[in-house]
Amino acid sequence: MYKDTSTAEIDIALEKAVKAYHQYKTYTLKQRADFMRTIALEIAELGEELIDTAMAETNLPQARLQGERARTIFQLNSYADAAELGNWLEASIDTALLERTPPKPDLRKMLIPLGPVVVFGASNFPFAYSTAGGDTACALAAGCPVIVKAHPAHPKTSTLMADAILKAARKTDMPDGIFTHVYGAGFESGVYLVKHESVKAVGFTGSFSGGKALFDLANQRKTPIPVFAEMGSVNPVFLLPEKLATETETLAKQMAGSITLGMGQFCTNPGLMVAIDDKSLDKFIVNLKREIEAITPAKMLHQGIAANFNEKLEKALAQKGVQLIGQTDDTQTEGKVLISVATASGKTFLANPVLHQEVFGPYSLIIQCENEKELLAVAKAMEGQLTATLMATTKDIKNHQQLLDEVQEICGRFILNNVPTGVEVALAMHHGGPYPASTDGRFTSVGADGIKRFARPMSYQNWDDEFLPNELKNGNPLGIWRTVNNELTKLPLDEKNV
């Protein structure tokens, strides 16, 4: 049904995207925001057809998809608001001092768009991180045309979304080429896109191997481009002694819920729990086993993901020293898998890198540490993570200052007494951890700061007010926040400064 887009078609799309870029970057922030808000409206207009189509393609339940649709619409609207507010532009002005020797020139800086952006749809978020998802919204907000490589697992859903975007583009008079949808069952079209000289940045959500391949391709180009790949993560949860002793049952319930939420198919799924091996931990394990085994597994997103989970689970459980401690009943039918939890000692974990790897799906490993020293060693041995969580009382925190320090080094979001699943769309969210959680932990893929991924600073020296972008004109016609001579202000420049 969805024929692979040919390289010739991609060339034409990118030629159009480049033309669209030169027009779109001159559009006002308000025009960009209106376009995004219209996309949100068009998505809402799709109604139940969108939900039904996604249910058929992804195995995700109705309520989850309704929630994800609301989130996708919220993202588009909130990033549109942020785009228009203009704080992300980081506008700054240093006025001239002509009497100085040598004269100090007038300098004005703001972020400008990078150019056409390629976005790879994710399988686990068919709306929020796919065709009309967060990466697309951020790129459009920044002033960049978008070329989406539709995820082959949900082409119909993606096409509905693409049609909504194109309808919104027509309604708001966007240039032809502002958005293109590309289909491809294999890797070829993705590789071709990332190597294309007209492409200036890449957004990706998916596996480590996929993200790493794109990152390497992009760095090997004649002109390297940034790749923002949000990849795997095991999102360790540290269960500290007093908390574990006093809230054993509650924690087991919370963790069972987080491990199995959406059948473990969230990038913030807690794949590791770390604690000191004591009686409370034994009790926690008994409780967790009971909680897990009481859950009825749902189907995973598609058969490929289920097969991949089964393969990785088998490998994880086959490692020396790993003991399965809880598993759902054998309900293995197409797309269904066994929710599982296991244990291993700190020593086992420290000695075996396989146990540090993500098993994408409903599986979590409890690391039983001999003592505080080993707990710290386990934390230090971990790779970069999207999130790290501390379940701790005030006393626990005070007793584990070095652990707190080390855990911050490995994560992008540090959580106290909340589960890592559930990624709030907010400015203060950071969704991007140190490598290999993402290719560039300095940027977020959730929240309006994600707009900055697709922009770069440009400094204008000695330009007349008439020719400056509105954002940098003396009178501050857009009323945005700007740093003028090192002070944040919304005021126009003083006459003495001009």
Place this chain on the structure above:
Amino acid sequence: MYKDTSTAEIDIALEKAVKAYHQYKTYTLKQRADFMRTIALEIAELGEELIDTAMAETNLPQARLQGERARTIFQLNSYADAAELGNWLEASIDTALLERTPPKPDLRKMLIPLGPVVVFGASNFPFAYSTAGGDTACALAAGCPVIVKAHPAHPKTSTLMADAILKAARKTDMPDGIFTHVYGAGFESGVYLVKHESVKAVGFTGSFSGGKALFDLANQRKTPIPVFAEMGSVNPVFLLPEKLATETETLAKQMAGSITLGMGQFCTNPGLMVAIDDKSLDKFIVNLKREIEAITPAKMLHQGIAANFNEKLEKALAQKGVQLIGQTDDTQTEGKVLISVATASGKTFLANPVLHQEVFGPYSLIIQCENEKELLAVAKAMEGQLTATLMATTKDIKNHQQLLDEVQEICGRFILNNVPTGVEVALAMHHGGPYPASTDGRFTSVGADGIKRFARPMSYQNWDDEFLPNELKNGNPLGIWRTVNNELTKLPLDEKNV
């Protein structure tokens, strides 16, 4: 005199740097700023010994070095001020909404340091972009210990600077390992440093081949790290028709001064001038020839740079269609070179990539374009540049809107009717162009925004006020700007928000 630092010594230095990092990152912004200001004082204390040493090692004249010392001190002080002001932290807070379904957690985000940073000293700025230069200042401001690979062309100067930094570190009670100076005549120690797992970022100013090699090494690490390499650039100057016709002599004088400033050894040296071939351009060329030939060449930084200039100049002038039109008298003594200007047609330029490359030193090539169309084609054919300059009247600007648009695509700083040499240390400065001008044109190496190169965002979810960094506490004890629920403010949180 300066023995190469061994890999064993580097290992020890990095072990200390990691320890220092864990301490230093807990220091207040004020403590960091005080350390930097004390370095500035210690540099001033070095007095004439610093200038004399640098004169002997670099061939740079006294006045230039005095100016560069003032700039280095200014950088340290102004980045210290910026560090303390805290705007660069991009602190943001989204307060909880516990009554929402699901409850919205409290999220607080700010930039935190990356870890130990390696800085490669530059040959052309023995103070401002070397041991105690801009990269070092930015990394210290961000909270990162620094390991400097001293530039082998001025080891004594670098050692004086390193001693000043270490003295300031002792005076302000900085942890052992906060700063290390590494010597190495060859590439080995630099390569070893960039591959070292304890190193988290790299700052570099120098050649394209050097910067590219470090960039590739860093990307091939198991855990890739960012490399901020500021590399070559030809900094094109577009001389538009009306401006060229009305200010022919002034422009020739300005350009001759900019081409030969510091014997062309600035990264913003204008290596290309582009204009439409008309009578005004002929007159400009006659004037430029006269101006250039009236200049008495000085020695270049060292014999290696002079030899490199001669080799590249010879190659550039040997290209088909390139015509030498002005050159200083034969004053070739050790370290001296012939200041040269040449011409080529737009067609010649478009057909020959050699002419797009930087010839580091006092040489510039005038591209004579047949018409407006060719002028635009020449602009579009250029690679990424640190700067691009327009010499234009208001009418010229109005007549060349497409040129303006295209030129912005290739540069990081866009200048009107100023020469590109002279890089102001200011927040609104952007010194970093699209690749290959720098490896990451999204970051600047001049101005306080350069601090952000060595930091990453960290999001704290659901933490008690008591355990949050001061920057994010409810009461805003540091009085910094923060974005609270999407609004910039210095106010503490309202009681209703906490």
